[in-house]
Amino acid sequence: MSTESKASKSPLDIVKWLLAIAFFAAAVVGNYMAPGLYQEAYEAELPLLYQVLGVVLLMLLSAGIALTSSQGQAFLQLLKEANVERRKVVWPTRQETTQTTMIVVVVVFVMALILWGMDSLLGWLVSLIVG
Template identity: 50%
Template sequence: MTTQAETAPNSSLNAVKWVLAIAILIAATVGNRYAPELLPQLSAWVRIVALVIMALVALGITLTTIQGQAFLKLLKEAQVEARRVVWPTKDETMQTTLIVFVVVLVMSLVLWGVDSLFGWMISAVIG
């Protein structure tokens, strides 16, 4: 039994937030496309800053939606799990890297040999 009261998600507010975020992204895209024609004195840096700000505002709005909150929860849980992982030591990493390098080298030599053999056989048949 939980002690927190469960509230029904406000789907209409959630939909409004999504529409607003998408509208901001569309406005940023259209504005960036037509800004040089409408305002030729506007520099590229101003357009870039405006795009970044609008994208961050849209991201902020989407993070307040139900799906955005679930995504933030997922990120927090993933961070906790990443701390629990036992990462390999430097020696283990180097050994594994060297093994992969040697296997790739050996396989490339085998493939080169097979390719040369097939090339020689086809040359012998064709003449």
């Protein structure tokens, strides 16, 4: 973390993080407790769709609040820079990928034969010595 991001922290960031943690905790606890509370109140089972929508909404709200903090903004900037770097990657062609895969398979097979031969030789030598 650079000194720039440390210097840009504000007291409001602490409040944002506490709110984000509170909404996240509400999603987790609500997911655990809501079906039982709903069943006690309405004597019916909570529809799964409502439960999932509630959890997703609270999680999105938590993430949205966290991303408005200075650390969240720095994280978004990091994601943008990573995307720019990802675009610069030169991916191998299908032929290059196939050739490299075949080379790896052949080398693994040859090494397996060598190790099998060495194991057999050493086993034979030990059996000669032990009797």
